[in-house]
Amino acid sequence: MVETASSAAENDVRNVKLLRNPRRMSPLTFRILMVNLIALGFLAGGILYIDQYQTTMVQSRISSMIKDAEVMAGALGEAATVTNEETELRLEPARQIMVRIVGVTNTRTRLFGLDGRRLLDSRDLEIGQSVVIDELPLNEGWSAFWDGVSNRISQLLDNLHRRDDLEQYHEVKGEVADHYPEVVSALEGQIGYRMRHLSDQAEVITVAVPVQRFRRVLGALMLSADTRDIIESVQQTRLTFLKFFGVVLLVTLLLSFFLARTIVRPILRLARSADRISAGTHTGADIPDYSGRNDEVGDLSRSLKDMTLTLARQIDAVANFAADVSHELKNPLTSLRSAVETFSYAKDDAAKEKLLGIIAHDVERLDRLITDIANVSRLDAEMSRSQMKPVNLSHLLTTIIDLYDSSQSDQIPDLHLEVASPKGGDKTDRAYEVSGLEGQLGQVFRNLIDNAISFSKPDGHIWVRLSHQRNMVQLVVEDEGRGIPEDKLEDIFERFYSERPKAEAFGRHSGLGLSICKQIVEAHGGAIIAENRRKVKGARFIVQLRPWAQGNGASERGS
Numbered sequence: 001m002v003e004t005a006s007s008a009a010e011n012d013v014r015n016v017k018l019l020r021n022p023r024r025m026s027p028l029t030f031r032i033l034m035v036n037l038i039a040l041g042f043l044a045g046g047i048l049y050i051d052q053y054q055t056t057m058v059q060s061r062i063s064s065m066i067k068d069a070e071v072m073a074g075a076l077g078e079a080a081t082v083t084n085e086e087t088e089l090r091l092e093p094a095r096q097i098m099v100r101i102v103g104v105t106n107t108r109t110r111l112f113g114l115d116g117r118r119l120l121d122s123r124d125l126e127i128g129q130s131v132v133i134d135e136l137p138l139n140e141g142w143s144a145f146w147d148g149v150s151n152r153i154s155q156l157l158d159n160l161h162r163r164d165d166l167e168q169y170h171e172v173k174g175e176v177a178d179h180y181p182e183v184v185s186a187l188e189g190q191i192g193y194r195m196r197h198l199s200d201q202a203e204v205i206t207v208a209v210p211v212q213r214f215r216r217v218l219g220a221l222m223l224s225a226d227t228r229d230i231i232e233s234v235q236q237t238r239l240t241f242l243k244f245f246g247v248v249l250l251v252t253l254l255l256s257f258f259l260a261r262t263i264v265r266p267i268l269r270l271a272r273s274a275d276r277i278s279a280g281t282h283t284g285a286d287i288p289d290y291s292g293r294n295d296e297v298g299d300l301s302r303s304l305k306d307m308t309l310t311l312a313r314q315i316d317a318v319a320n321f322a323a324d325v326s327h328e329l330k331n332p333l334t335s336l337r338s339a340v341e342t343f344s345y346a347k348d349d350a351a352k353e354k355l356l357g358i359i360a361h362d363v364e365r366l367d368r369l370i371t372d373i374a375n376v377s378r379l380d381a382e383m384s385r386s387q388m389k390p391v392n393l394s395h396l397l398t399t400i401i402d403l404y405d406s407s408q409s410d411q412i413p414d415l416h417l418e419v420a421s422p423k424g425g426d427k428t429d430r431a432y433e434v435s436g437l438e439g440q441l442g443q444v445f446r447n448l449i450d451n452a453i454s455f456s457k458p459d460g461h462i463w464v465r466l467s468h469q470r471n472m473v474q475l476v477v478e479d480e481g482r483g484i485p486e487d488k489l490e491d492i493f494e495r496f497y498s499e500r501p502k503a504e505a506f507g508r509h510s511g512l513g514l515s516i517c518k519q520i521v522e523a524h525g526g527a528i529i530a531e532n533r534r535k536v537k538g539a540r541f542i543v544q545l546r547p548w549a550q551g552n553g554a555s556e557r558g559s
Contacts, residue, residue: 028267029260036256044245054234058227062193062205065107065223069209070191072101072109073221077213089211089218091119099125105223111211112220114187116177119219169196169204177220182208186220203227266290266297270304277308329369336362372512379440379519388524390433390548391441393466393473394419400445401464412453413460413480420467432466433548434473436524441545444520444528447513448477448541455481455539472526475543483532484539492530493518521545 079093094111102109102122111120177183182192186208193207204226211219269288277287287308290301339358346352401417422431434441452462456479465476484492495515521528526545533540
């Protein structure tokens with residue numbers, strides 16, 4: 001029941017991973033879009049300046065109307081009176097002046113007397129009146145649609161930018177000065193103006209100035225003009241701006257989605273592929289390949305693919321190692337079980353003594369296998385956690401040779417350490433520094449020397465040579481043993497493979513020594529090679545490592 005529940009839990013985790021990120025829009029896409037739209041928002045804020053532009057045009061119109069009114073009032077004051085003592089305007093000269101000036105300015109002009117009555121109105125003077133017939137285009141199709149949209153947008157913007165609530169303009173029959181406060185102010189000798197709303201949301205500007213002669217107020221002149229042309233100009237500017245803004249918005253959206261697609265989609269595909277791999281439904285070969293892209297997505301794709309393949313190789317290596325361990329442990333266990341089962345049937349002490357020797361030998365062999373297997377398993381963790389440092393091979397080898405000479409000099413062959421002079425005559429201690437871990441490298445050298453000792457006679461010789469070869473630090477260990485079969489030069493580095501001398505007791509070595517050497521050397525970015533000596537009998541092991549000057553950058557990245 002426990003296993004069933006555990007399997008169900010694992011299936012639930014896999015289903016969650018496979019269904020990860022069911023989003024309509026990627027958060028990264030949303031952020032890219034928002035960043036671009038924020039920048040576009042500053043452009044949209046430019047529509048506020050269009051309202052300021054309208055206000056400026058209205059103020060300019062008011063100033064222009066005041067100047068025109070002052071010019072007309074001055075002409076009326078001079079030409080529409082006869083003597084300096086005359087206190088009333090003469091209508092006929094005033095009418096002629098208004099006809100001439102209004103025909104040029106095309107501005108509605110009204111003249112009020114001192115009593116407040118309206119004396120003249122340019123609308124009643126038939127100035128330049130003609131009937132013009134323009135055939136209006138049919139209001140249908142896309143033109144009608146866009147006109148409707150434009151009008152709606154204009155209304156919304158007008159409501160948004162409405163400045164002040166103005167009074168409604170009304171045409172009054174029999175109008176007098178009291179209907180217009182600005183005219184009353186003009187009759188009192190002051191210039192005044194007002195703005196009022198028309199029924200179609202346009203505005204009308206009225207300007208009133210006093211008609212004077214020698215500072216004597218003779219009447220008031222009022223000019224009025226609507227702002228439809230200004231509003232139309234502002235609306236055209238707004239629409240042009242909105243069209244430009246719409247095009248920029250569309251381009252921004254398309255570019256944002258394109259940018260997000262080139263970034264988000266590959267990342268999402270890589271994430272889903274990683275989920276499927278972690279769920280155990282796919283392999284590393286199924287990761288989308290974006291390595292052709294010369295950007296961070298390509299780097300991520302390459303790194304993820306390399307990492308997955310490395311993990312796959314490590315998993316396969318662990319599985320193979322477990323199988324090899326199982327096989328190697330099974331042999332002594334089988335022998336041990338047979339000896340134990342046979343022990344009860346032994347009838348004499350000699351047979352029992354022999355069986356006890358077998359049992360002790362198998363137990364010792366199991367202990368040696370378990371110790372070596374533990375060392376191999378611990379080696380990967382130590383290599384991944386440790387940081388590479390400069391290791392002086394000359395000093396390290398001198399120390400190792402001295403230990404052998406001081407403890408086993410009468411039992412082992414003569415050890416000869418030969419250190420070649422560095423290129424360029426460099427006599428410093430750093431000539432043979434490599435990038436590595438001193439403990440693991442020392443284990444490699446001890447394993448190689450032990451291997452050479454096991455194949456050599458006690459009165460033989462073993463040479464350990466240190467030199468520089470092709471920008472690499474090279475260590476060579478040579479012995480006078482029987483050599484290595486030519487077809488086994490690669491096999492001897494495999495786990496649990498053993499090619500031992502015939503005189504050596506079976507099971508004395510686990511067959512992991514050279515495999516450990518290869519693992520450590522390759523983890524240091526180096527190489528180890530086995531070959532036979534050509535002219536004389538014996539084996540030669542060559543180890544090449546990077547000097548500290550070359551391996552420093554790689555080791556720092558690896559750490």
